[in-house]
Each structure stands twice: as structure tokens, then as C-alpha cells.
Amino acid sequence: MENTSYSGPLSSPPPKAFKVPESLVTxxxxxxxxxxxxxxxxxxxxxxTPKSSLLRPACLPILIGLMYLAWQVAPAFTGQGxxxxxxxxxxYANIFHCMNNLYLHPLxxxxxxxEMKISNVPPFPGGVVPPRARFLLHQCILIALQYLIMDLLASSPPPPDVVDxxxxxxxxxWISALNPHPVTFDDLKNRFIECTMNWYIVGRVMNDIWYRIFAVIFVGLGLSEPKQWPPLYGDYKDTYTLRGYFGKFWHQTLRWPFQGVSSYVTRQILGLRRGAVERYANIFIVFFLSGTLHSILDVxxxxxxxxxxxxxCFPVLPLGIMFEDAVQWLWYGLIVENAEAKRxxxxxxxxxxxxxxxxxxxxxPIFNYPLQRIDGNPTYLVPWSIIHTLV
Known part of the structure; x- marks a missing residue:
């Protein structure tokens, strides 16, 4: 799909290789x-099979084959982005999850x-699991609110200066070898605003609404209990560090699939002992695997x-975590001596x-901007626009 005559984000989109249905699901x-x-x-x-069975790792080609088949037919199921x-x-992520449970950390x-516990899952408000009826009502109210937010976003196309x-x-x-355009104040302002919106509101809403929809379905049908559907996202107050943002606030759905692989690599293959080197190596591997997952979205x-x-983009994030860890260590470990001041x-x-x-x-933007330049994207955020109906 590479367009060598590309002159900007407003150029004509290339033809799509697939047709996406107009209905929410088919x-x-x-x-x-x-x-x-x-x-x-x-x-x-x-x-x-026993944990040592060779049939377990031997099933990897089957899992990969099923993944490729799912990719080929995914556009026929839904057009909701x-x-x-x-x-x-x-x-793709499910392959890691299955192989963790089959071979790397076998069950x-x-x-x-x-019941398996996953670390850093946000607790229910007040630490109390609500009864089924209250849980379902709460989820439905938040689904309606998040739907309106997505509808508003879909109904408000970005202005030309943002698209540019x-x-x-x-x-x-400012890497002139890669960026032929002058950097303007509007570029910096829009980048700052878009980043804040995407990481703190848009990304959360788009993921969280589906988590809540599935929670309503499974709890409503009695297939699971409310305690099995804790909040997907944590508290905004923990986002004053990158470590807190990704470790406490952001969703942890990829933690076990990718951290299981990273732990196996660092401890079983590299033989690293528990400590700073092993911790940072784990972080790099997890974010690298997250980068491979997000790269699939280009296709x-x-x-x-x-x-x-x-x-x-994603493997660079651990560098930011390492930097802020070093700053905090210097500040609180060498400069600030008062225990109260360390808070x-x-x-x-x-x-x-x-x-x-x-x-x-x-x-x-190293990751986001190329995605945003895919013009004519046939997928959508909301299947029915309440705003367009009322306006």
C-alpha cells in the first residue's frame, strides 16, 4: 500500500483490499x-497431558495457523474500529497466553x-465487590456515557491544521533527515493536545467500553460473577510517573501473556538473578512484544x-521509566533526607x-501518526450516531 507519490495526509487513499460490513456485527x-x-x-x-509433554510446545504451529486464519476473516465480522x-x-496475544500456560509456566x-491472580489489577471502588444488580446498572450507565463520548469524537472531524x-x-x-517539514508552534500544540486526549481519554474509552459490554453479557447471563470483572483502568492520580501510568493506571490485559515470556527469557534462558538488571530486561522485553502487537494494526x-x-515507539518507553527511576533515586536517595519529604x-x-x-x-506519534495517515479507513467508532440523529 506504499504510495510513492504521497504529498500529505489529504492525498487520495489507495483502494482497500477488503470490504468491511456496515452492521456492528454479522x-x-x-x-x-x-x-x-x-x-x-x-x-x-x-x-x-502432563506438564512435560512434548505435545504442548508442538501445538505452536496450530496456534499460529489459527491466528492467520482469524486475520483473513476478521473484516467479515465487524466494522467497529x-x-x-x-x-x-x-x-496474536492469545498465542503468548496459551504458550505460557502450556509450556513456559505450565499448568x-x-x-x-x-483461581489465578494477576498483579496490579485495580480494585473495585472502596474495595467492595458490588452485588450483581448494582454491578450491571453501574456498567450500563458508564457504557452509555462512554458511547456518547465516542459519538462526539466520531461526529467532530479534526480541523485541517490537525490533519496537516x-x-x-x-x-x-527535528530530525531533519526524516522530517522534511518545518516544525511549527501549531505542530507542537496539537501534538501535546492529541497526546493528552489519546492517552487519558480516547484510548481508555475505546478499550474500556468493550470490556464493560462483555462484563454485562457474561455477568448478565450468569456465566461469571461481578468479582471476575474488576475495573480495567486504575486511578488517574497514579499517572505522575511512566511506571505508575503503565503499571497501575493503564489496562493490564497484556501483562501475563508478555510478562510470562519475558520472565522465561530473563531467568531460564539468560539466567539473570533477581535484581535491577533482570527487572529492566523484563520491562524491555514486555514493551518490545507490545510493539510487535501494535505493529499489526498497520495491516x-x-x-x-x-x-x-x-x-x-514502545521499546523507547522503558528508557523513560529508567530515566525517571534514576532521577527519583538521586533526589530521594541522595538529596532529600527527611522521610516525610520523600513522599x-x-x-x-x-x-x-x-x-x-x-x-x-x-x-x-512515531506509532500513531502513520496510522492516522491511512485515509479512507472503513472502520468506525459508533454504529449509530445519537448526535447526528438529534442535530
Whole structure:
């Protein structure tokens, strides 16, 4: 899909290689069924084979094959942007999850009878799990609110100066060898605003609404209990460091699939002992794997696979975490001696929030801007616009 005559974000879009349905979902549910088949294969082997069985790692080609099949039929199931992307990144992440449970950190029939805990999952408000009826009512209210936010976003196309800010090369700012455009104040302002919106509101709403929809379905049908659906996102007050943002606030759905692989690599393959080197190596591997996952979206939304954005953006995030860890160590370990002063003051938190937004504003356009330049993207945010109906 590379367009050598590209002159900016307003150029004519290339033809799409697939047709996306206009309805929210269709009866062509092959994509979710294929992803479900991955889990069935893994669950069958967990329940029927010992942990040391060679059949477990031998099933990897089957899991990969099911992933490729899901990718081929994903456009036939839905045209809703986020739900559509689930059937691309979901089967990919599910391979890591299945292989963790099968081989890297193997489970057997006895293990799965015990509930597994995942670290850093946000607690329910007040630490109390609500009863089923209150849980469902709360989810439905928030789904309606988030739907209105998405409808507002979809009903308000970006102004020309914002679209122009996505022009090819502008994600690199002052690297003149990669960015042929002059850097303007509007570029910097829009980048800062877009980053704040995307990381703190838009990204959260687009992911969170589907989590709540599935929670209503499964809890409403009695297939699971409210305690199995804790909040997907944490508290905004923890976002004054990159470590807090990604470790406490942002969703943790990829933590076990990718951290299981990173732990196996650092401890079993590299033989690293627990300590700073092992911790940072784990962080780098997890973010690198996250970068490979996000690179798939280039193909999912109509482009060829150009992994540069995802594979550069996400592995750079650990550098920011290492930098802020070093600053905090120097400040609180060598300069500040008073124990009370070591607690982050309100001023320190403000500085921290600004630091996080600035760092994300510099780094994430490397990934986001190429996606935003895919013109004529047939996927959408909301299937029915309440705003267009009322206005």
C-alpha cells in the first residue's frame, strides 16, 4: 500500500483490499471462533497431558495457523474500529497466553482448579465487590456515557491544521533527515493536545467500553460473577510517573501473556538473578512484544506491515521509566533526607504529570501518526450516531 507519490495526509487513499460490513456485527463469526479454538486447543492439552509433554510446545504451529486464519476473516465480522482490531491483536496475544500456560509456566488439571491472580489489577471502588444488580446498572450507565463520548469524537472531524500535523515525517520532529517539514508552534500544540486526549481519554474509552459490554453479557447471563470483572483502568492520580501510568493506571490485559515470556527469557534462558538488571530486561522485553502487537494494526487498518513505528515507539518507553527511576533515586536517595519529604508532594506530582505527557507526546506519534495517515479507513467508532440523529 506504499504510495510513492504521497504529498500529505489529504492525498487520495489507495483502494482497500477488503470490504468491511456496515452492521456492528454479522453472523460471520469465524474470527472470534478461531480465536476461541486457540484456547480450546490449549485447554485440552492442559487437562489431558502432563506438564512435560512434548505435545504442548508442538501445538505452536496450530496456534499460529489459527491466528492467520482469524486475520483473513476478521473484516467479515465487524466494522467497529476497536472490536475489529481485537480479532487481529487478540489471536496474536492469545498465542503468548496459551504458550505460557502450556509450556513456559505450565499448568495442569489441578492448577486450573485454583483461581489465578494477576498483579496490579485495580480494585473495585472502596474495595467492595458490588452485588450483581448494582454491578450491571453501574456498567450500563458508564457504557452509555462512554458511547456518547465516542459519538462526539466520531461526529467532530479534526480541523485541517490537525490533519496537516500528521504529514509524513512530522512524527520525527527535528530530525531533519526524516522530517522534511518545518516544525511549527501549531505542530507542537496539537501534538501535546492529541497526546493528552489519546492517552487519558480516547484510548481508555475505546478499550474500556468493550470490556464493560462483555462484563454485562457474561455477568448478565450468569456465566461469571461481578468479582471476575474488576475495573480495567486504575486511578488517574497514579499517572505522575511512566511506571505508575503503565503499571497501575493503564489496562493490564497484556501483562501475563508478555510478562510470562519475558520472565522465561530473563531467568531460564539468560539466567539473570533477581535484581535491577533482570527487572529492566523484563520491562524491555514486555514493551518490545507490545510493539510487535501494535505493529499489526498497520495491516489491520489497510496498510502493509511497516513495523518501524511500533517497534521503535514502545521499546523507547522503558528508557523513560529508567530515566525517571534514576532521577527519583538521586533526589530521594541522595538529596532529600527527611522521610516525610520523600513522599511525592502536590508540586512534585504536577511536575510528574507534565513529564509523563511531554515524554508520551514526543514518543507516541512515531506509532500513531502513520496510522492516522491511512485515509479512507472503513472502520468506525459508533454504529449509530445519537448526535447526528438529534442535530
Amino acid at each position: 453472523w460471520d463469526a469465524r474470527a472470534p471462533l478461531l480465536m476461541g479454538a486457540q484456547t480450546v486447543v490449549a485447554a485440552t492439552l492442559i487437562c489431558s 476497536v472490536l475489529y482490531s481485537f480479532w487481529w491483536v487478540g489471536p 495442569d488439571d489441578n492448577d486450573i482448579r485454583h 500535523g500528521w504529514a509524513r515525517g512530522k512524527e520525527w520532529l 489491520a487498518f489497510g496498510g502493509h506491515w511497516r513495523p518501524v513505528g511500533g517497534l521503535l 511525592a508532594s502536590w508540586f512534585g506530582r504536577i511536575i510528574g504529570h507534565v513529564w509523563v505527557v511531554l515524554f508520551l507526546a514526543i514518543v507516541t
